[in-house]
Amino acid sequence: MSNSVSFSLAPFDLVLFGGTGDLAMRKLLPAMYFRHHEAQLPDEGRIICIARSDLTTEQFVQKMEVAARSYIKPEDFHDETWKTYCDRIVYAPIDITDQSHYDKLAELLKPFPDRVRVFYLSTAPSLFARICQGVSEAGLITHQSRVALEKPLGRDLESALQINDQLAGAFDERQIYRIDHYLGKETVQNLMALRFGNSLFEPLWRREHISDVQITIAEQLGVEGRAGYYDHTGALRDMVQNHLLQLLVILAMEPPVSIHPDAVRDEKIKVLRSLKPIVGRDVLTNIVRGQYKSGVVTGEQVLAYRDADGVDPKSNTETYVAIKAEIESWRWQGVPFFLRTGKSMPEKRTEIVVNFRSVPHSIFDMPMAPNRLIIRLQPEEIIKLQIFAKGRGDEMRLQPVDLDLDFNETFEKRQMIAYERLLLDMIRGNQTLFNHRDEVAAAWEWIDPIINTWDELNVEPRLYAAGTWGPAASNALIAKDGCGWIEEFT
Numbered sequence: 001m002s003n004s005v006s007f008s009l010a011p012f013d014l015v016l017f018g019g020t021g022d023l024a025m026r027k028l029l030p031a032m033y034f035r036h037h038e039a040q041l042p043d044e045g046r047i048i049c050i051a052r053s054d055l056t057t058e059q060f061v062q063k064m065e066v067a068a069r070s071y072i073k074p075e076d077f078h079d080e081t082w083k084t085y086c087d088r089i090v091y092a093p094i095d096i097t098d099q100s101h102y103d104k105l106a107e108l109l110k111p112f113p114d115r116v117r118v119f120y121l122s123t124a125p126s127l128f129a130r131i132c133q134g135v136s137e138a139g140l141i142t143h144q145s146r147v148a149l150e151k152p153l154g155r156d157l158e159s160a161l162q163i164n165d166q167l168a169g170a171f172d173e174r175q176i177y178r179i180d181h182y183l184g185k186e187t188v189q190n191l192m193a194l195r196f197g198n199s200l201f202e203p204l205w206r207r208e209h210i211s212d213v214q215i216t217i218a219e220q221l222g223v224e225g226r227a228g229y230y231d232h233t234g235a236l237r238d239m240v241q242n243h244l245l246q247l248l249v250i251l252a253m254e255p256p257v258s259i260h261p262d263a264v265r266d267e268k269i270k271v272l273r274s275l276k277p278i279v280g281r282d283v284l285t286n287i288v289r290g291q292y293k294s295g296v297v298t299g300e301q302v303l304a305y306r307d308a309d310g311v312d313p314k315s316n317t318e319t320y321v322a323i324k325a326e327i328e329s330w331r332w333q334g335v336p337f338f339l340r341t342g343k344s345m346p347e348k349r350t351e352i353v354v355n356f357r358s359v360p361h362s363i364f365d366m367p368m369a370p371n372r373l374i375i376r377l378q379p380e381e382i383i384k385l386q387i388f389a390k391g392r393g394d395e396m397r398l399q400p401v402d403l404d405l406d407f408n409e410t411f412e413k414r415q416m417i418a419y420e421r422l423l424l425d426m427i428r429g430n431q432t433l434f435n436h437r438d439e440v441a442a443a444w445e446w447i448d449p450i451i452n453t454w455d456e457l458n459v460e461p462r463l464y465a466a467g468t469w470g471p472a473a474s475n476a477l478i479a480k481d482g483c484g485w486i487e488e489f490t
């Protein structure tokens, strides 16, 4: 690595609260390492990790290396640049509930009052307000400071508003970075590139040409040691309120006038506000709530959710949701957006399928399937357009073929961790890929009545065997509109 390239980043101090936590070790610290390795960080850039454990910086760095070696592929781990990366790390044992401890942080930060300061709250949400108050009272919030928060931002509209108000007591909205790590994924940004960097799709991107859209976030993992959080949260709050709705919004929004954060956020909020509310009995007909029972995922026997460590044996928490969502606008009236997410599914797959309408009349002596655009976000990044072409031979027989873009084959560079982009954007001061408080509120406004109805009607989740694609009712949900989930990546 050479530091001789020019930097677009200003000198910074990134203060990571929750520095010994899983997210910091697994994603945030490796993400910054990659940016360091690519020589994108200025020499004057420190990462100050804060946690309660009584460690020296040296001990912390050792711990960080053990973790990093298990999360970074050996071919991407470079001993030389790792060593220089570690020089950026400072560890400070701080009890964030004790105001006097913020003086230690002040000592570390005060020599560099002009640097960009990012306070990254990778902690339980219950500590957000306390940390904001702590840094504020210690006089650490400068003009160049920002605060970054991980989801979940509340568990309903009321608690989200409360958190936002607490943040607003210490920071301006322009200083607040609400993270949805899906927005940092390159394929999600590519979705915008595909829609707004090509003239091809825009004229077709509407109800006249699109029959339905499917968005799937399937995970093979089950609750995996997160029962304390997950059993009080469930898939609707954990995945739909944020990641799934963000994908829907980017897919459905009107073209923004520019890539400026305000322009993009304005369009995103409009989509959230035009989501048709699902209330009362519609919750029963438009939504399937599921929970996995025991089964087999990739050859391994998996315990039922209710038998997992830390889960209430009578828990009704959903590990699967399928929803028929509708957007009330001229562009999308009548086009169902089928959303689904689940744990303990047969594959890890995040994928968007846009089904176009069939040709109005087939002149070929055969039924014609509709064109389909498939955007796969993970595990591989692939964009496929299924069209029909005549196969070789003397007969006029049409068959589906794919126009195929495989990002691994087309771009040689390593696929970035979503946080690499997000962390750099926080330092740059670019809020395009972060959520405005109004977006979070609009998403909860749509989610709250669903949760309330489930509670009022005591809706029990339908069981599905781990390792399957969810309850049978989810097929019935989509079949009502003459559609079927695309299970196979053809």
Ligand code: BG6
Binding pocket: 219, 238, 350
């Ligand atoms: C998190 C959820 O936000 O996203 C987890 O809390 C989920 O439950 C994870 O597993 C999925 O993220 P990714 O990037 O692996 O698709």
